[in-house]
Amino acid sequence: MARNIRLPDPTTESGTVKWVTIAVAGLFMAVVLFIPLLAVFLEAFRLGAGAFLAAITEPDALAAIRLTLLVAAISVPLNMVFGVAAAWAIAKYEFKGKAFLTTLIDLPFSVSPVIAGLVYVLLFGSGSVLGPIFNSAGLQVLFAVPGVVLATLFVTFPFVARELIPLMEDQGTGDEEAAISLGAGGWQTFWRVTLPNIKWGLLYGVLLCNARVMGEFGAVSVVSGRLRGETVTMPLQIEILYNEYNFSAAFAVAALLALLALVTLILKALLERVYGRDHAGGVRH
Amino acid sequence: MSLAPSSRRGWRWKQPSVIPGFGLTLGFAIVYLCLIVLIPLAGVGWRSAALGWEEFWRIGTDARVLAALRTSFWTAALAALVNAVFGVIVAWVLVRYEFPGRRIVDAVVDLPFALPTAVAGIALTALYAPTGWIGQFFAPLGIRIAYTPIGIVIALIFIGLPFVVRTVQPVLEDFDREVEEAAATLGANRLQTIVSIILPALFPAILTGFALAFGRAVGEYGSVIFIAGNIPYVSEIAPLLIVMRLEEFNYPAATAIGAIMLILAFIVLFAVNLIQTWSRGRYGHGA
Amino acid sequence: MDVTVKNVRKEFGDFPALHDVSLDIRSGELIALLGPSGSGKTTLLRLIAGLDFPTEGAIYFGEDDASLKSVQERNIGFVFQHYALFRHMTVLDNVGFGLKVRKGRNRPAKPDIEKRARDLLEFVQLRGLEKRYPNQLSGGQRQRVALARALAIEPKVLLLDEPFGALDAQVRKELRRWLREVHESTGHTTVFVTHDQEEALELADRVVVMSQGRIEQVGKPDEVYDRPNSPTVFSFIGESSKLPVSINRGQVYFADRPLGLDAQGSADGEAELFFRPHDIEIVEDAGVAIVGIVAASRRTAGTRQVELEVGGAKERVEIEIPVDHPATAQTRIAFRPKRWSVFPSR
Numbered sequence: 001m002a003r004n005i006r007l008p009d010p011t012t013e014s015g016t017v018k019w020v021t022i023a024v025a026g027l028f029m030a031v032v033l034f035i036p037l038l039a040v041f042l043e044a045f046r047l048g049a050g051a052f053l054a055a056i057t058e059p060d061a062l063a064a065i066r067l068t069l070l071v072a073a074i075s076v077p078l079n080m081v082f083g084v085a086a087a088w089a090i091a092k093y094e095f096k097g098k099a100f101l102t103t104l105i106d107l108p109f110s111v112s113p114v115i116a117g118l119v120y121v122l123l124f125g126s127g128s129v130l131g132p133i134f135n136s137a138g139l140q141v142l143f144a145v146p147g148v149v150l151a152t153l154f155v156t157f158p159f160v161a162r163e164l165i166p167l168m169e170d171q172g173t174g175d176e177e178a179a180i181s182l183g184a185g186g187w188q189t190f191w192r193v194t195l196p197n198i199k200w201g202l203l204y205g206v207l208l209c210n211a212r213v214m215g216e217f218g219a220v221s222v223v224s225g226r227l228r229g230e231t232v233t234m235p236l237q238i239e240i241l242y243n244e245y246n247f248s249a250a251f252a253v254a255a256l257l258a259l260l261a262l263v264t265l266i267l268k269a270l271l272e273r274v275y276g277r278d279h280a281g282g283v284r285h
Numbered sequence: 286m287s288l289a290p291s292s293r294r295g296w297r298w299k300q301p302s303v304i305p306g307f308g309l310t311l312g313f314a315i316v317y318l319c320l321i322v323l324i325p326l327a328g329v330g331w332r333s334a335a336l337g338w339e340e341f342w343r344i345g346t347d348a349r350v351l352a353a354l355r356t357s358f359w360t361a362a363l364a365a366l367v368n369a370v371f372g373v374i375v376a377w378v379l380v381r382y383e384f385p386g387r388r389i390v391d392a393v394v395d396l397p398f399a400l401p402t403a404v405a406g407i408a409l410t411a412l413y414a415p416t417g418w419i420g421q422f423f424a425p426l427g428i429r430i431a432y433t434p435i436g437i438v439i440a441l442i443f444i445g446l447p448f449v450v451r452t453v454q455p456v457l458e459d460f461d462r463e464v465e466e467a468a469a470t471l472g473a474n475r476l477q478t479i480v481s482i483i484l485p486a487l488f489p490a491i492l493t494g495f496a497l498a499f500g501r502a503v504g505e506y507g508s509v510i511f512i513a514g515n516i517p518y519v520s521e522i523a524p525l526l527i528v529m530r531l532e533e534f535n536y537p538a539a540t541a542i543g544a545i546m547l548i549l550a551f552i553v554l555f556a557v558n559l560i561q562t563w564s565r566g567r568y569g570h571g572a
Numbered sequence: 573m574d575v576t577v578k579n580v581r582k583e584f585g586d587f588p589a590l591h592d593v594s595l596d597i598r599s600g601e602l603i604a605l606l607g608p609s610g611s612g613k614t615t616l617l618r619l620i621a622g623l624d625f626p627t628e629g630a631i632y633f634g635e636d637d638a639s640l641k642s643v644q645e646r647n648i649g650f651v652f653q654h655y656a657l658f659r660h661m662t663v664l665d666n667v668g669f670g671l672k673v674r675k676g677r678n679r680p681a682k683p684d685i686e687k688r689a690r691d692l693l694e695f696v697q698l699r700g701l702e703k704r705y706p707n708q709l710s711g712g713q714r715q716r717v718a719l720a721r722a723l724a725i726e727p728k729v730l731l732l733d734e735p736f737g738a739l740d741a742q743v744r745k746e747l748r749r750w751l752r753e754v755h756e757s758t759g760h761t762t763v764f765v766t767h768d769q770e771e772a773l774e775l776a777d778r779v780v781v782m783s784q785g786r787i788e789q790v791g792k793p794d795e796v797y798d799r800p801n802s803p804t805v806f807s808f809i810g811e812s813s814k815l816p817v818s819i820n821r822g823q824v825y826f827a828d829r830p831l832g833l834d835a836q837g838s839a840d841g842e843a844e845l846f847f848r849p850h851d852i853e854i855v856e857d858a859g860v861a862i863v864g865i866v867a868a869s870r871r872t873a874g875t876r877q878v879e880l881e882v883g884g885a886k887e888r889v890e891i892e893i894p895v896d897h898p899a900t901a902q903t904r905i906a907f908r909p910k911r912w913s914v915f916p917s918r
Binding site for chain 1: 298299300302303304305306307309310311313314315317318321322323324325326328329332371374375377378379381382384388390391392393394395396397398399400401402403404405407408409411412418419439442443446462465466469475500501503504505506507511524525527528531534536539540543546547550551553554558
């Protein structure tokens with residue numbers, strides 16, 4: 001006695017509602033995310049591939065790319081070492097004030113990038129205490145590369161720590177205690193036990209940190225002084241070109257950064273498959 | 286050394302552990318935190334204190350500053366609200382439905398985290414300018430998007446989208462299907478179940494996502510300045526005003542505006558923590 | 573309300589969860605669906621509730637074909653294994669929910685809903701906890717709230733999925749007795765799912781033993797315990813020992829020795845003998861009995877459980893003997909089951 005009753009599953013919506021909802025979400029995503037992304041590449045190649053290549057190989061653009069890579073090469077490792085140390089201290093021990101410390105680490109996420117720049121202007125600019133001292137030592141911080149690095153460090157400070165703390169807290173201390181009970185030293189335990197456990201999470205954090213380092217605009221624009229060929233990073237180069245109405249060149253440099261963003265997203269999606277969604281869904285980026 | 290583990294019973298600063306490296310890692314973390322974040326931030330407090338209350342008040346209540354703060358505030362709030370609504374829909378679709386391209390949509394949600402703000406700024410401006418791909422459809426209707434506060438809102442929606450999606454998504458994933466079935470056995474139809482059972486359960490997460498998106502939007506600079514038009518009293522945001530004052534070497538004004546925004550940021554941070562604590566205490570889960 | 577399950581088959585994709593199941597539940601009865609995990613008992617419960625729909629067959633509530641109705645229309649009370657309470661609602665709101673979502677004239681006035689919810693909380697002995705949130709209750713209290721919530725809609729049938737599964741042993745016992753009292757005072761037709769035979773035997777009017785998507789036996793607790801109708805039921809319910817035997821002209825033989833058990837009516841051939849370890853008598857005459865050598869023994873409360881090697885150490889059976897029996901390791905013991913069943917070998 002086969003019967004054809006189609007009663008609705010009590011925990012889903014009807015097909016119509018489902019597809020309308022998907023359409024609404026898809027349209028929203030298209031207008032807000034997909035189309036702008038597409039626009040970057042289309043605008044970059046509007047005048048053809050030759051113009052695109054010329055724009056990104058022009059001396060100022062090359063200088064900007066070099067500086068951006070330099071800043072990343074300094075900032076990412078520093079924040080990575082900090083992230084690992086902070087996550088180790090927070091996840092492997094119980095101590096008073098831990099929650100407060102975690103909040104402080106998150107702080108740069110809640111602060112406007114412009115303020116991140118402002119704090120270093122106040123610290124090293126005219127009328128400050130530190131500025132003249134460093135200047136007399138021959139080291140200019142503000143409107144120079146060190147300032148750019150400092151502002152970038154501030155803005156991207158929490159990325160690695162933020163990714164590792166929940167991961168290491170989940171993993172607990174059992175593995176490390178076992179290693180130590182078997183006679184391993186502190187560094188051995190870290191390199192052989194802890195690091196293999198957190199490598200994907202670490203890579204993930206580094207990836208996001210790097211994307212943000214290379215793309216940081218607000219903080220850097222405040223401290224850079226925009227000396228062409230010297231303190232102009234790629235995002236600043238985009239702004240300069242854009243303000244000179246050199247749109248296609250601006251979009252050419254923008255396309256490089258957009259490509260970096262896409263690669264980051266793809267790697268992120270791959271990493272999520274490797275080590276599970278749970279630890280890759282960090283929220284406060 | 287008041288922080289050293291004391292021999293008094295009952296109170297311990299740190300639980301004993303066999304794992305080495307506590308002093309080294311915590312010490313390094315705190316020193317680095319102080320050098321990069323805390324001491325520079327304290328400088329803002331110190332400099333604004335040096336201004337004196339009267340000067341601070343004079344700058345803070347300057348008409349242009351107030352207008353900029355107001356613009357930053359309401360555009361951020363509106364954008365976060367739009368994101369709260371659409372973020373829930375996107376999260377719902379990603380968690381509950383299977384459809385072609387789901388994984389791609391899921392991955393692209395994070396685009397605003399990865400795409401430099403300046404890139405987003407010029408792309409959105411190109412799209413929404415009166416001659417742009419999207420703007421050209423609105424221009425004949427007399428609606429200008431770029432170079433008006435509407436443009437600011439669009440940029441801030443872009444920036445804030447992942448926050449709501451990524452806070453709501455895990456909560457929705459963990460949501461127990463049995464609870465929905467329970468509502469159905471009690472006679473609730475699907476709409477009643479969604480409105481009175483699922484959405485309230487998501488509410489703390491939505492609120493957290495809203496607050497995070499708002500906090501990020503209030504301070505946003507890169508994506509906004511291109512599309513905003515930056516007309517004083519109309520589409521000028523507070524962070525831009527800070528940058529302008531700094532370029533004029535008017536540090537006191539920049540400091541005062543910065544301090545006001547910092548206070549605002551701390552209030553948002555505090556609100557998020559409050560929501561989480563409240564939600565965990567009452568419902569047994571965070572957001 | 574009578575509930576009739578008629579020739580129901582259920583497949584999840586290609587996986588058959590239930591094969592042609594039929595069951596009559598009488599109004600006011602307390603029925604246990606008992607079986608190991610994967611036996612289809614929860615599937616059957618969900619089909620009755622309308623949370624899933626049969627691939628074939630129908631379910632009737634009285635004369636009505638309930639399989640044409642959605643879960644909302646069936647008006648059943650369902651208590652979930654993990655209670656599925658609404659975490660963001662107070663206990664009172666949880667209980668009143670089913671009445672609040674009713675439409676139009678069917679919805680009682682607000683004060684009436686609240687009064688009914690309060691009465692039910694009183695009934696389940698949770699007075700004073702109205703304003704609490706589920707998170708602030710113990711497991712047993714949550715269970716009671718879940719039951720009160722299900723009862724609030726005056727269900728035609730009360731369905732419980734492993735109602736005590738998530739509780740610790742002490743609370744379990746208490747709640748079990750209490751559920752029986754609730755059933756007697758409300759008179760609802762009640763079906764509950766359990767994998768715990770003790771729970772089923774103690775609580776239910778009738779027990780439905782299920783295995784691999786089929787109903788093996790339906791009967792009163794005494795019937796399924798004393799007269800299991802299949803090897804599956806015999807080994808699933810209660811302790812059992814099993815021995816391969818052969819039947820020849822109404823006589824049971826083990827290793828070519830007659831056991832003195834009369835199996836008139838059973839077909840000749842290979843068979844399996846089932847008996848309860850405590851349902852045996854020790855005999856002096858080893859001629860017509862099962863004879864074994866003690867391989868292991870352990871003392872449990874009032875008796876001694878002994879594992880015997882029989883038939884030249886090929887088989888092992890367990891029996892219970894009095895604690896003062898002088899048997900030690902290697903002692904020979906001859907016994908005969910007092911109550912037993914033989915089932916032809918498959």
